[in-house]
Amino acid sequence: SQTIHQWPATLVQPVGSPLSLECTVEGTSNPNLYWYRQAAGRGLQLLFYSVGIGQISSEVPQNLSASRPQDRQFILSSKKLLLSDSGFYLCAWSVQGAETQYFGPGTRLLVL
Amino acid sequence: AQSVTQLDSQVPVFEEAPVELRCNYSSSVSVYLFWYVQYPNQGLQLLLKYLSGSTLVESINGFEAEFNRSQTSFHLRKPSVHISDTAEYFCAVKTNSGGSNYKLTFGKGTLLTVNP
Numbered sequence: 001s002q003t004i005h006q007w008p009a010t011l012v013q014p015v016g017s018p019l020s021l022e023c024t025v026e027g028t029s030n031p032n033l034y035w036y037r038q039a040a041g042r043g044l045q046l047l048f049y050s051v052g053i054g055q056i057s058s059e060v061p062q063n064l065s066a067s068r069p070q071d072r073q074f075i076l077s078s079k080k081l082l083l084s085d086s087g088f089y090l091c092a093w094s095v096q097g098a099e100t101q102y103f104g105p106g107t108r109l110l111v112l
Numbered sequence: 113a114q115s116v117t118q119l120d121s122q123v124p125v126f127e128e129a130p131v132e133l134r135c136n137y138s139s140s141v142s143v144y145l146f147w148y149v150q151y152p153n154q155g156l157q158l159l160l161k162y163l164s165g166s167t168l169v170e171s172i173n174g175f176e177a178e179f180n181r182s183q184t185s186f187h188l189r190k191p192s193v194h195i196s197d198t199a200e201y202f203c204a205v206k207t208n209s210g211g212s213n214y215k216l217t218f219g220k221g222t223l224l225t226v227n228p
Binding site for chain 1: 116146
């Protein structure tokens with residue numbers, strides 16, 4: 001069966017520091033991968049998606065970036081965090097061509 | 113572009129009472145519809161989905177939702193809730209427009225609180 005992992009689970013970072021969140025999927029090949037951010041009372045916002053290694057599409061302009069160095073690894077990064085980057089970050093995957101997305105456990109980021 | 117409206121941000125109910133969480137969507141093309149559940153400090157779990165076929169879909173834990181095309185709704189119902197159903201519920205829509213449309217659009221969520 002497929003599983004999706006995210007780490008760290010919780011992160012507290014000062015403003016201006018760099019960020020790296022990691023997501024890996026097991027038990028499937030060539031998945032579509034997604035990064036979402038969840039802010040309190042605002043639902044989920046799609047940040048990036050990827051259909052293959054090195055292929056990244058951005059949904060919203062921001063100071064975050066994403067990379068996919070391996071087939072089942074998706075990384076969310078920032079060079080300098082802002083206060084507004086605080087939130088709950090969720091990674092998700094789907095089978096190529098299928099409709100359903102499956103979510104990881106999330107990373108809670110607090111920028112102080 | 114599609115949008116999702118969850119009409120109630122919070123729904124408090126007593127245990128064993130029925131519940132309905134409302135979801136309406138807006139889209140110019142046909143859609144796929146989903147309900148996800150999120151327990152505190154956890155990721156989202158798929159609860160049920162409508163892709164095609166029967167407009168009434170059910171989950172393994174007693175929830176059901178009905179796709180109503182004319183009313184553009186996908187309300188979630190359960191005839192008798194348990195304390196363990198306390199969670200936040202998200203409705204989501206994905207357009208069936210083919211091509212490279214990968215985006216799930218979510219509502220803002222409904223917090224269901226089941227009280228003893």
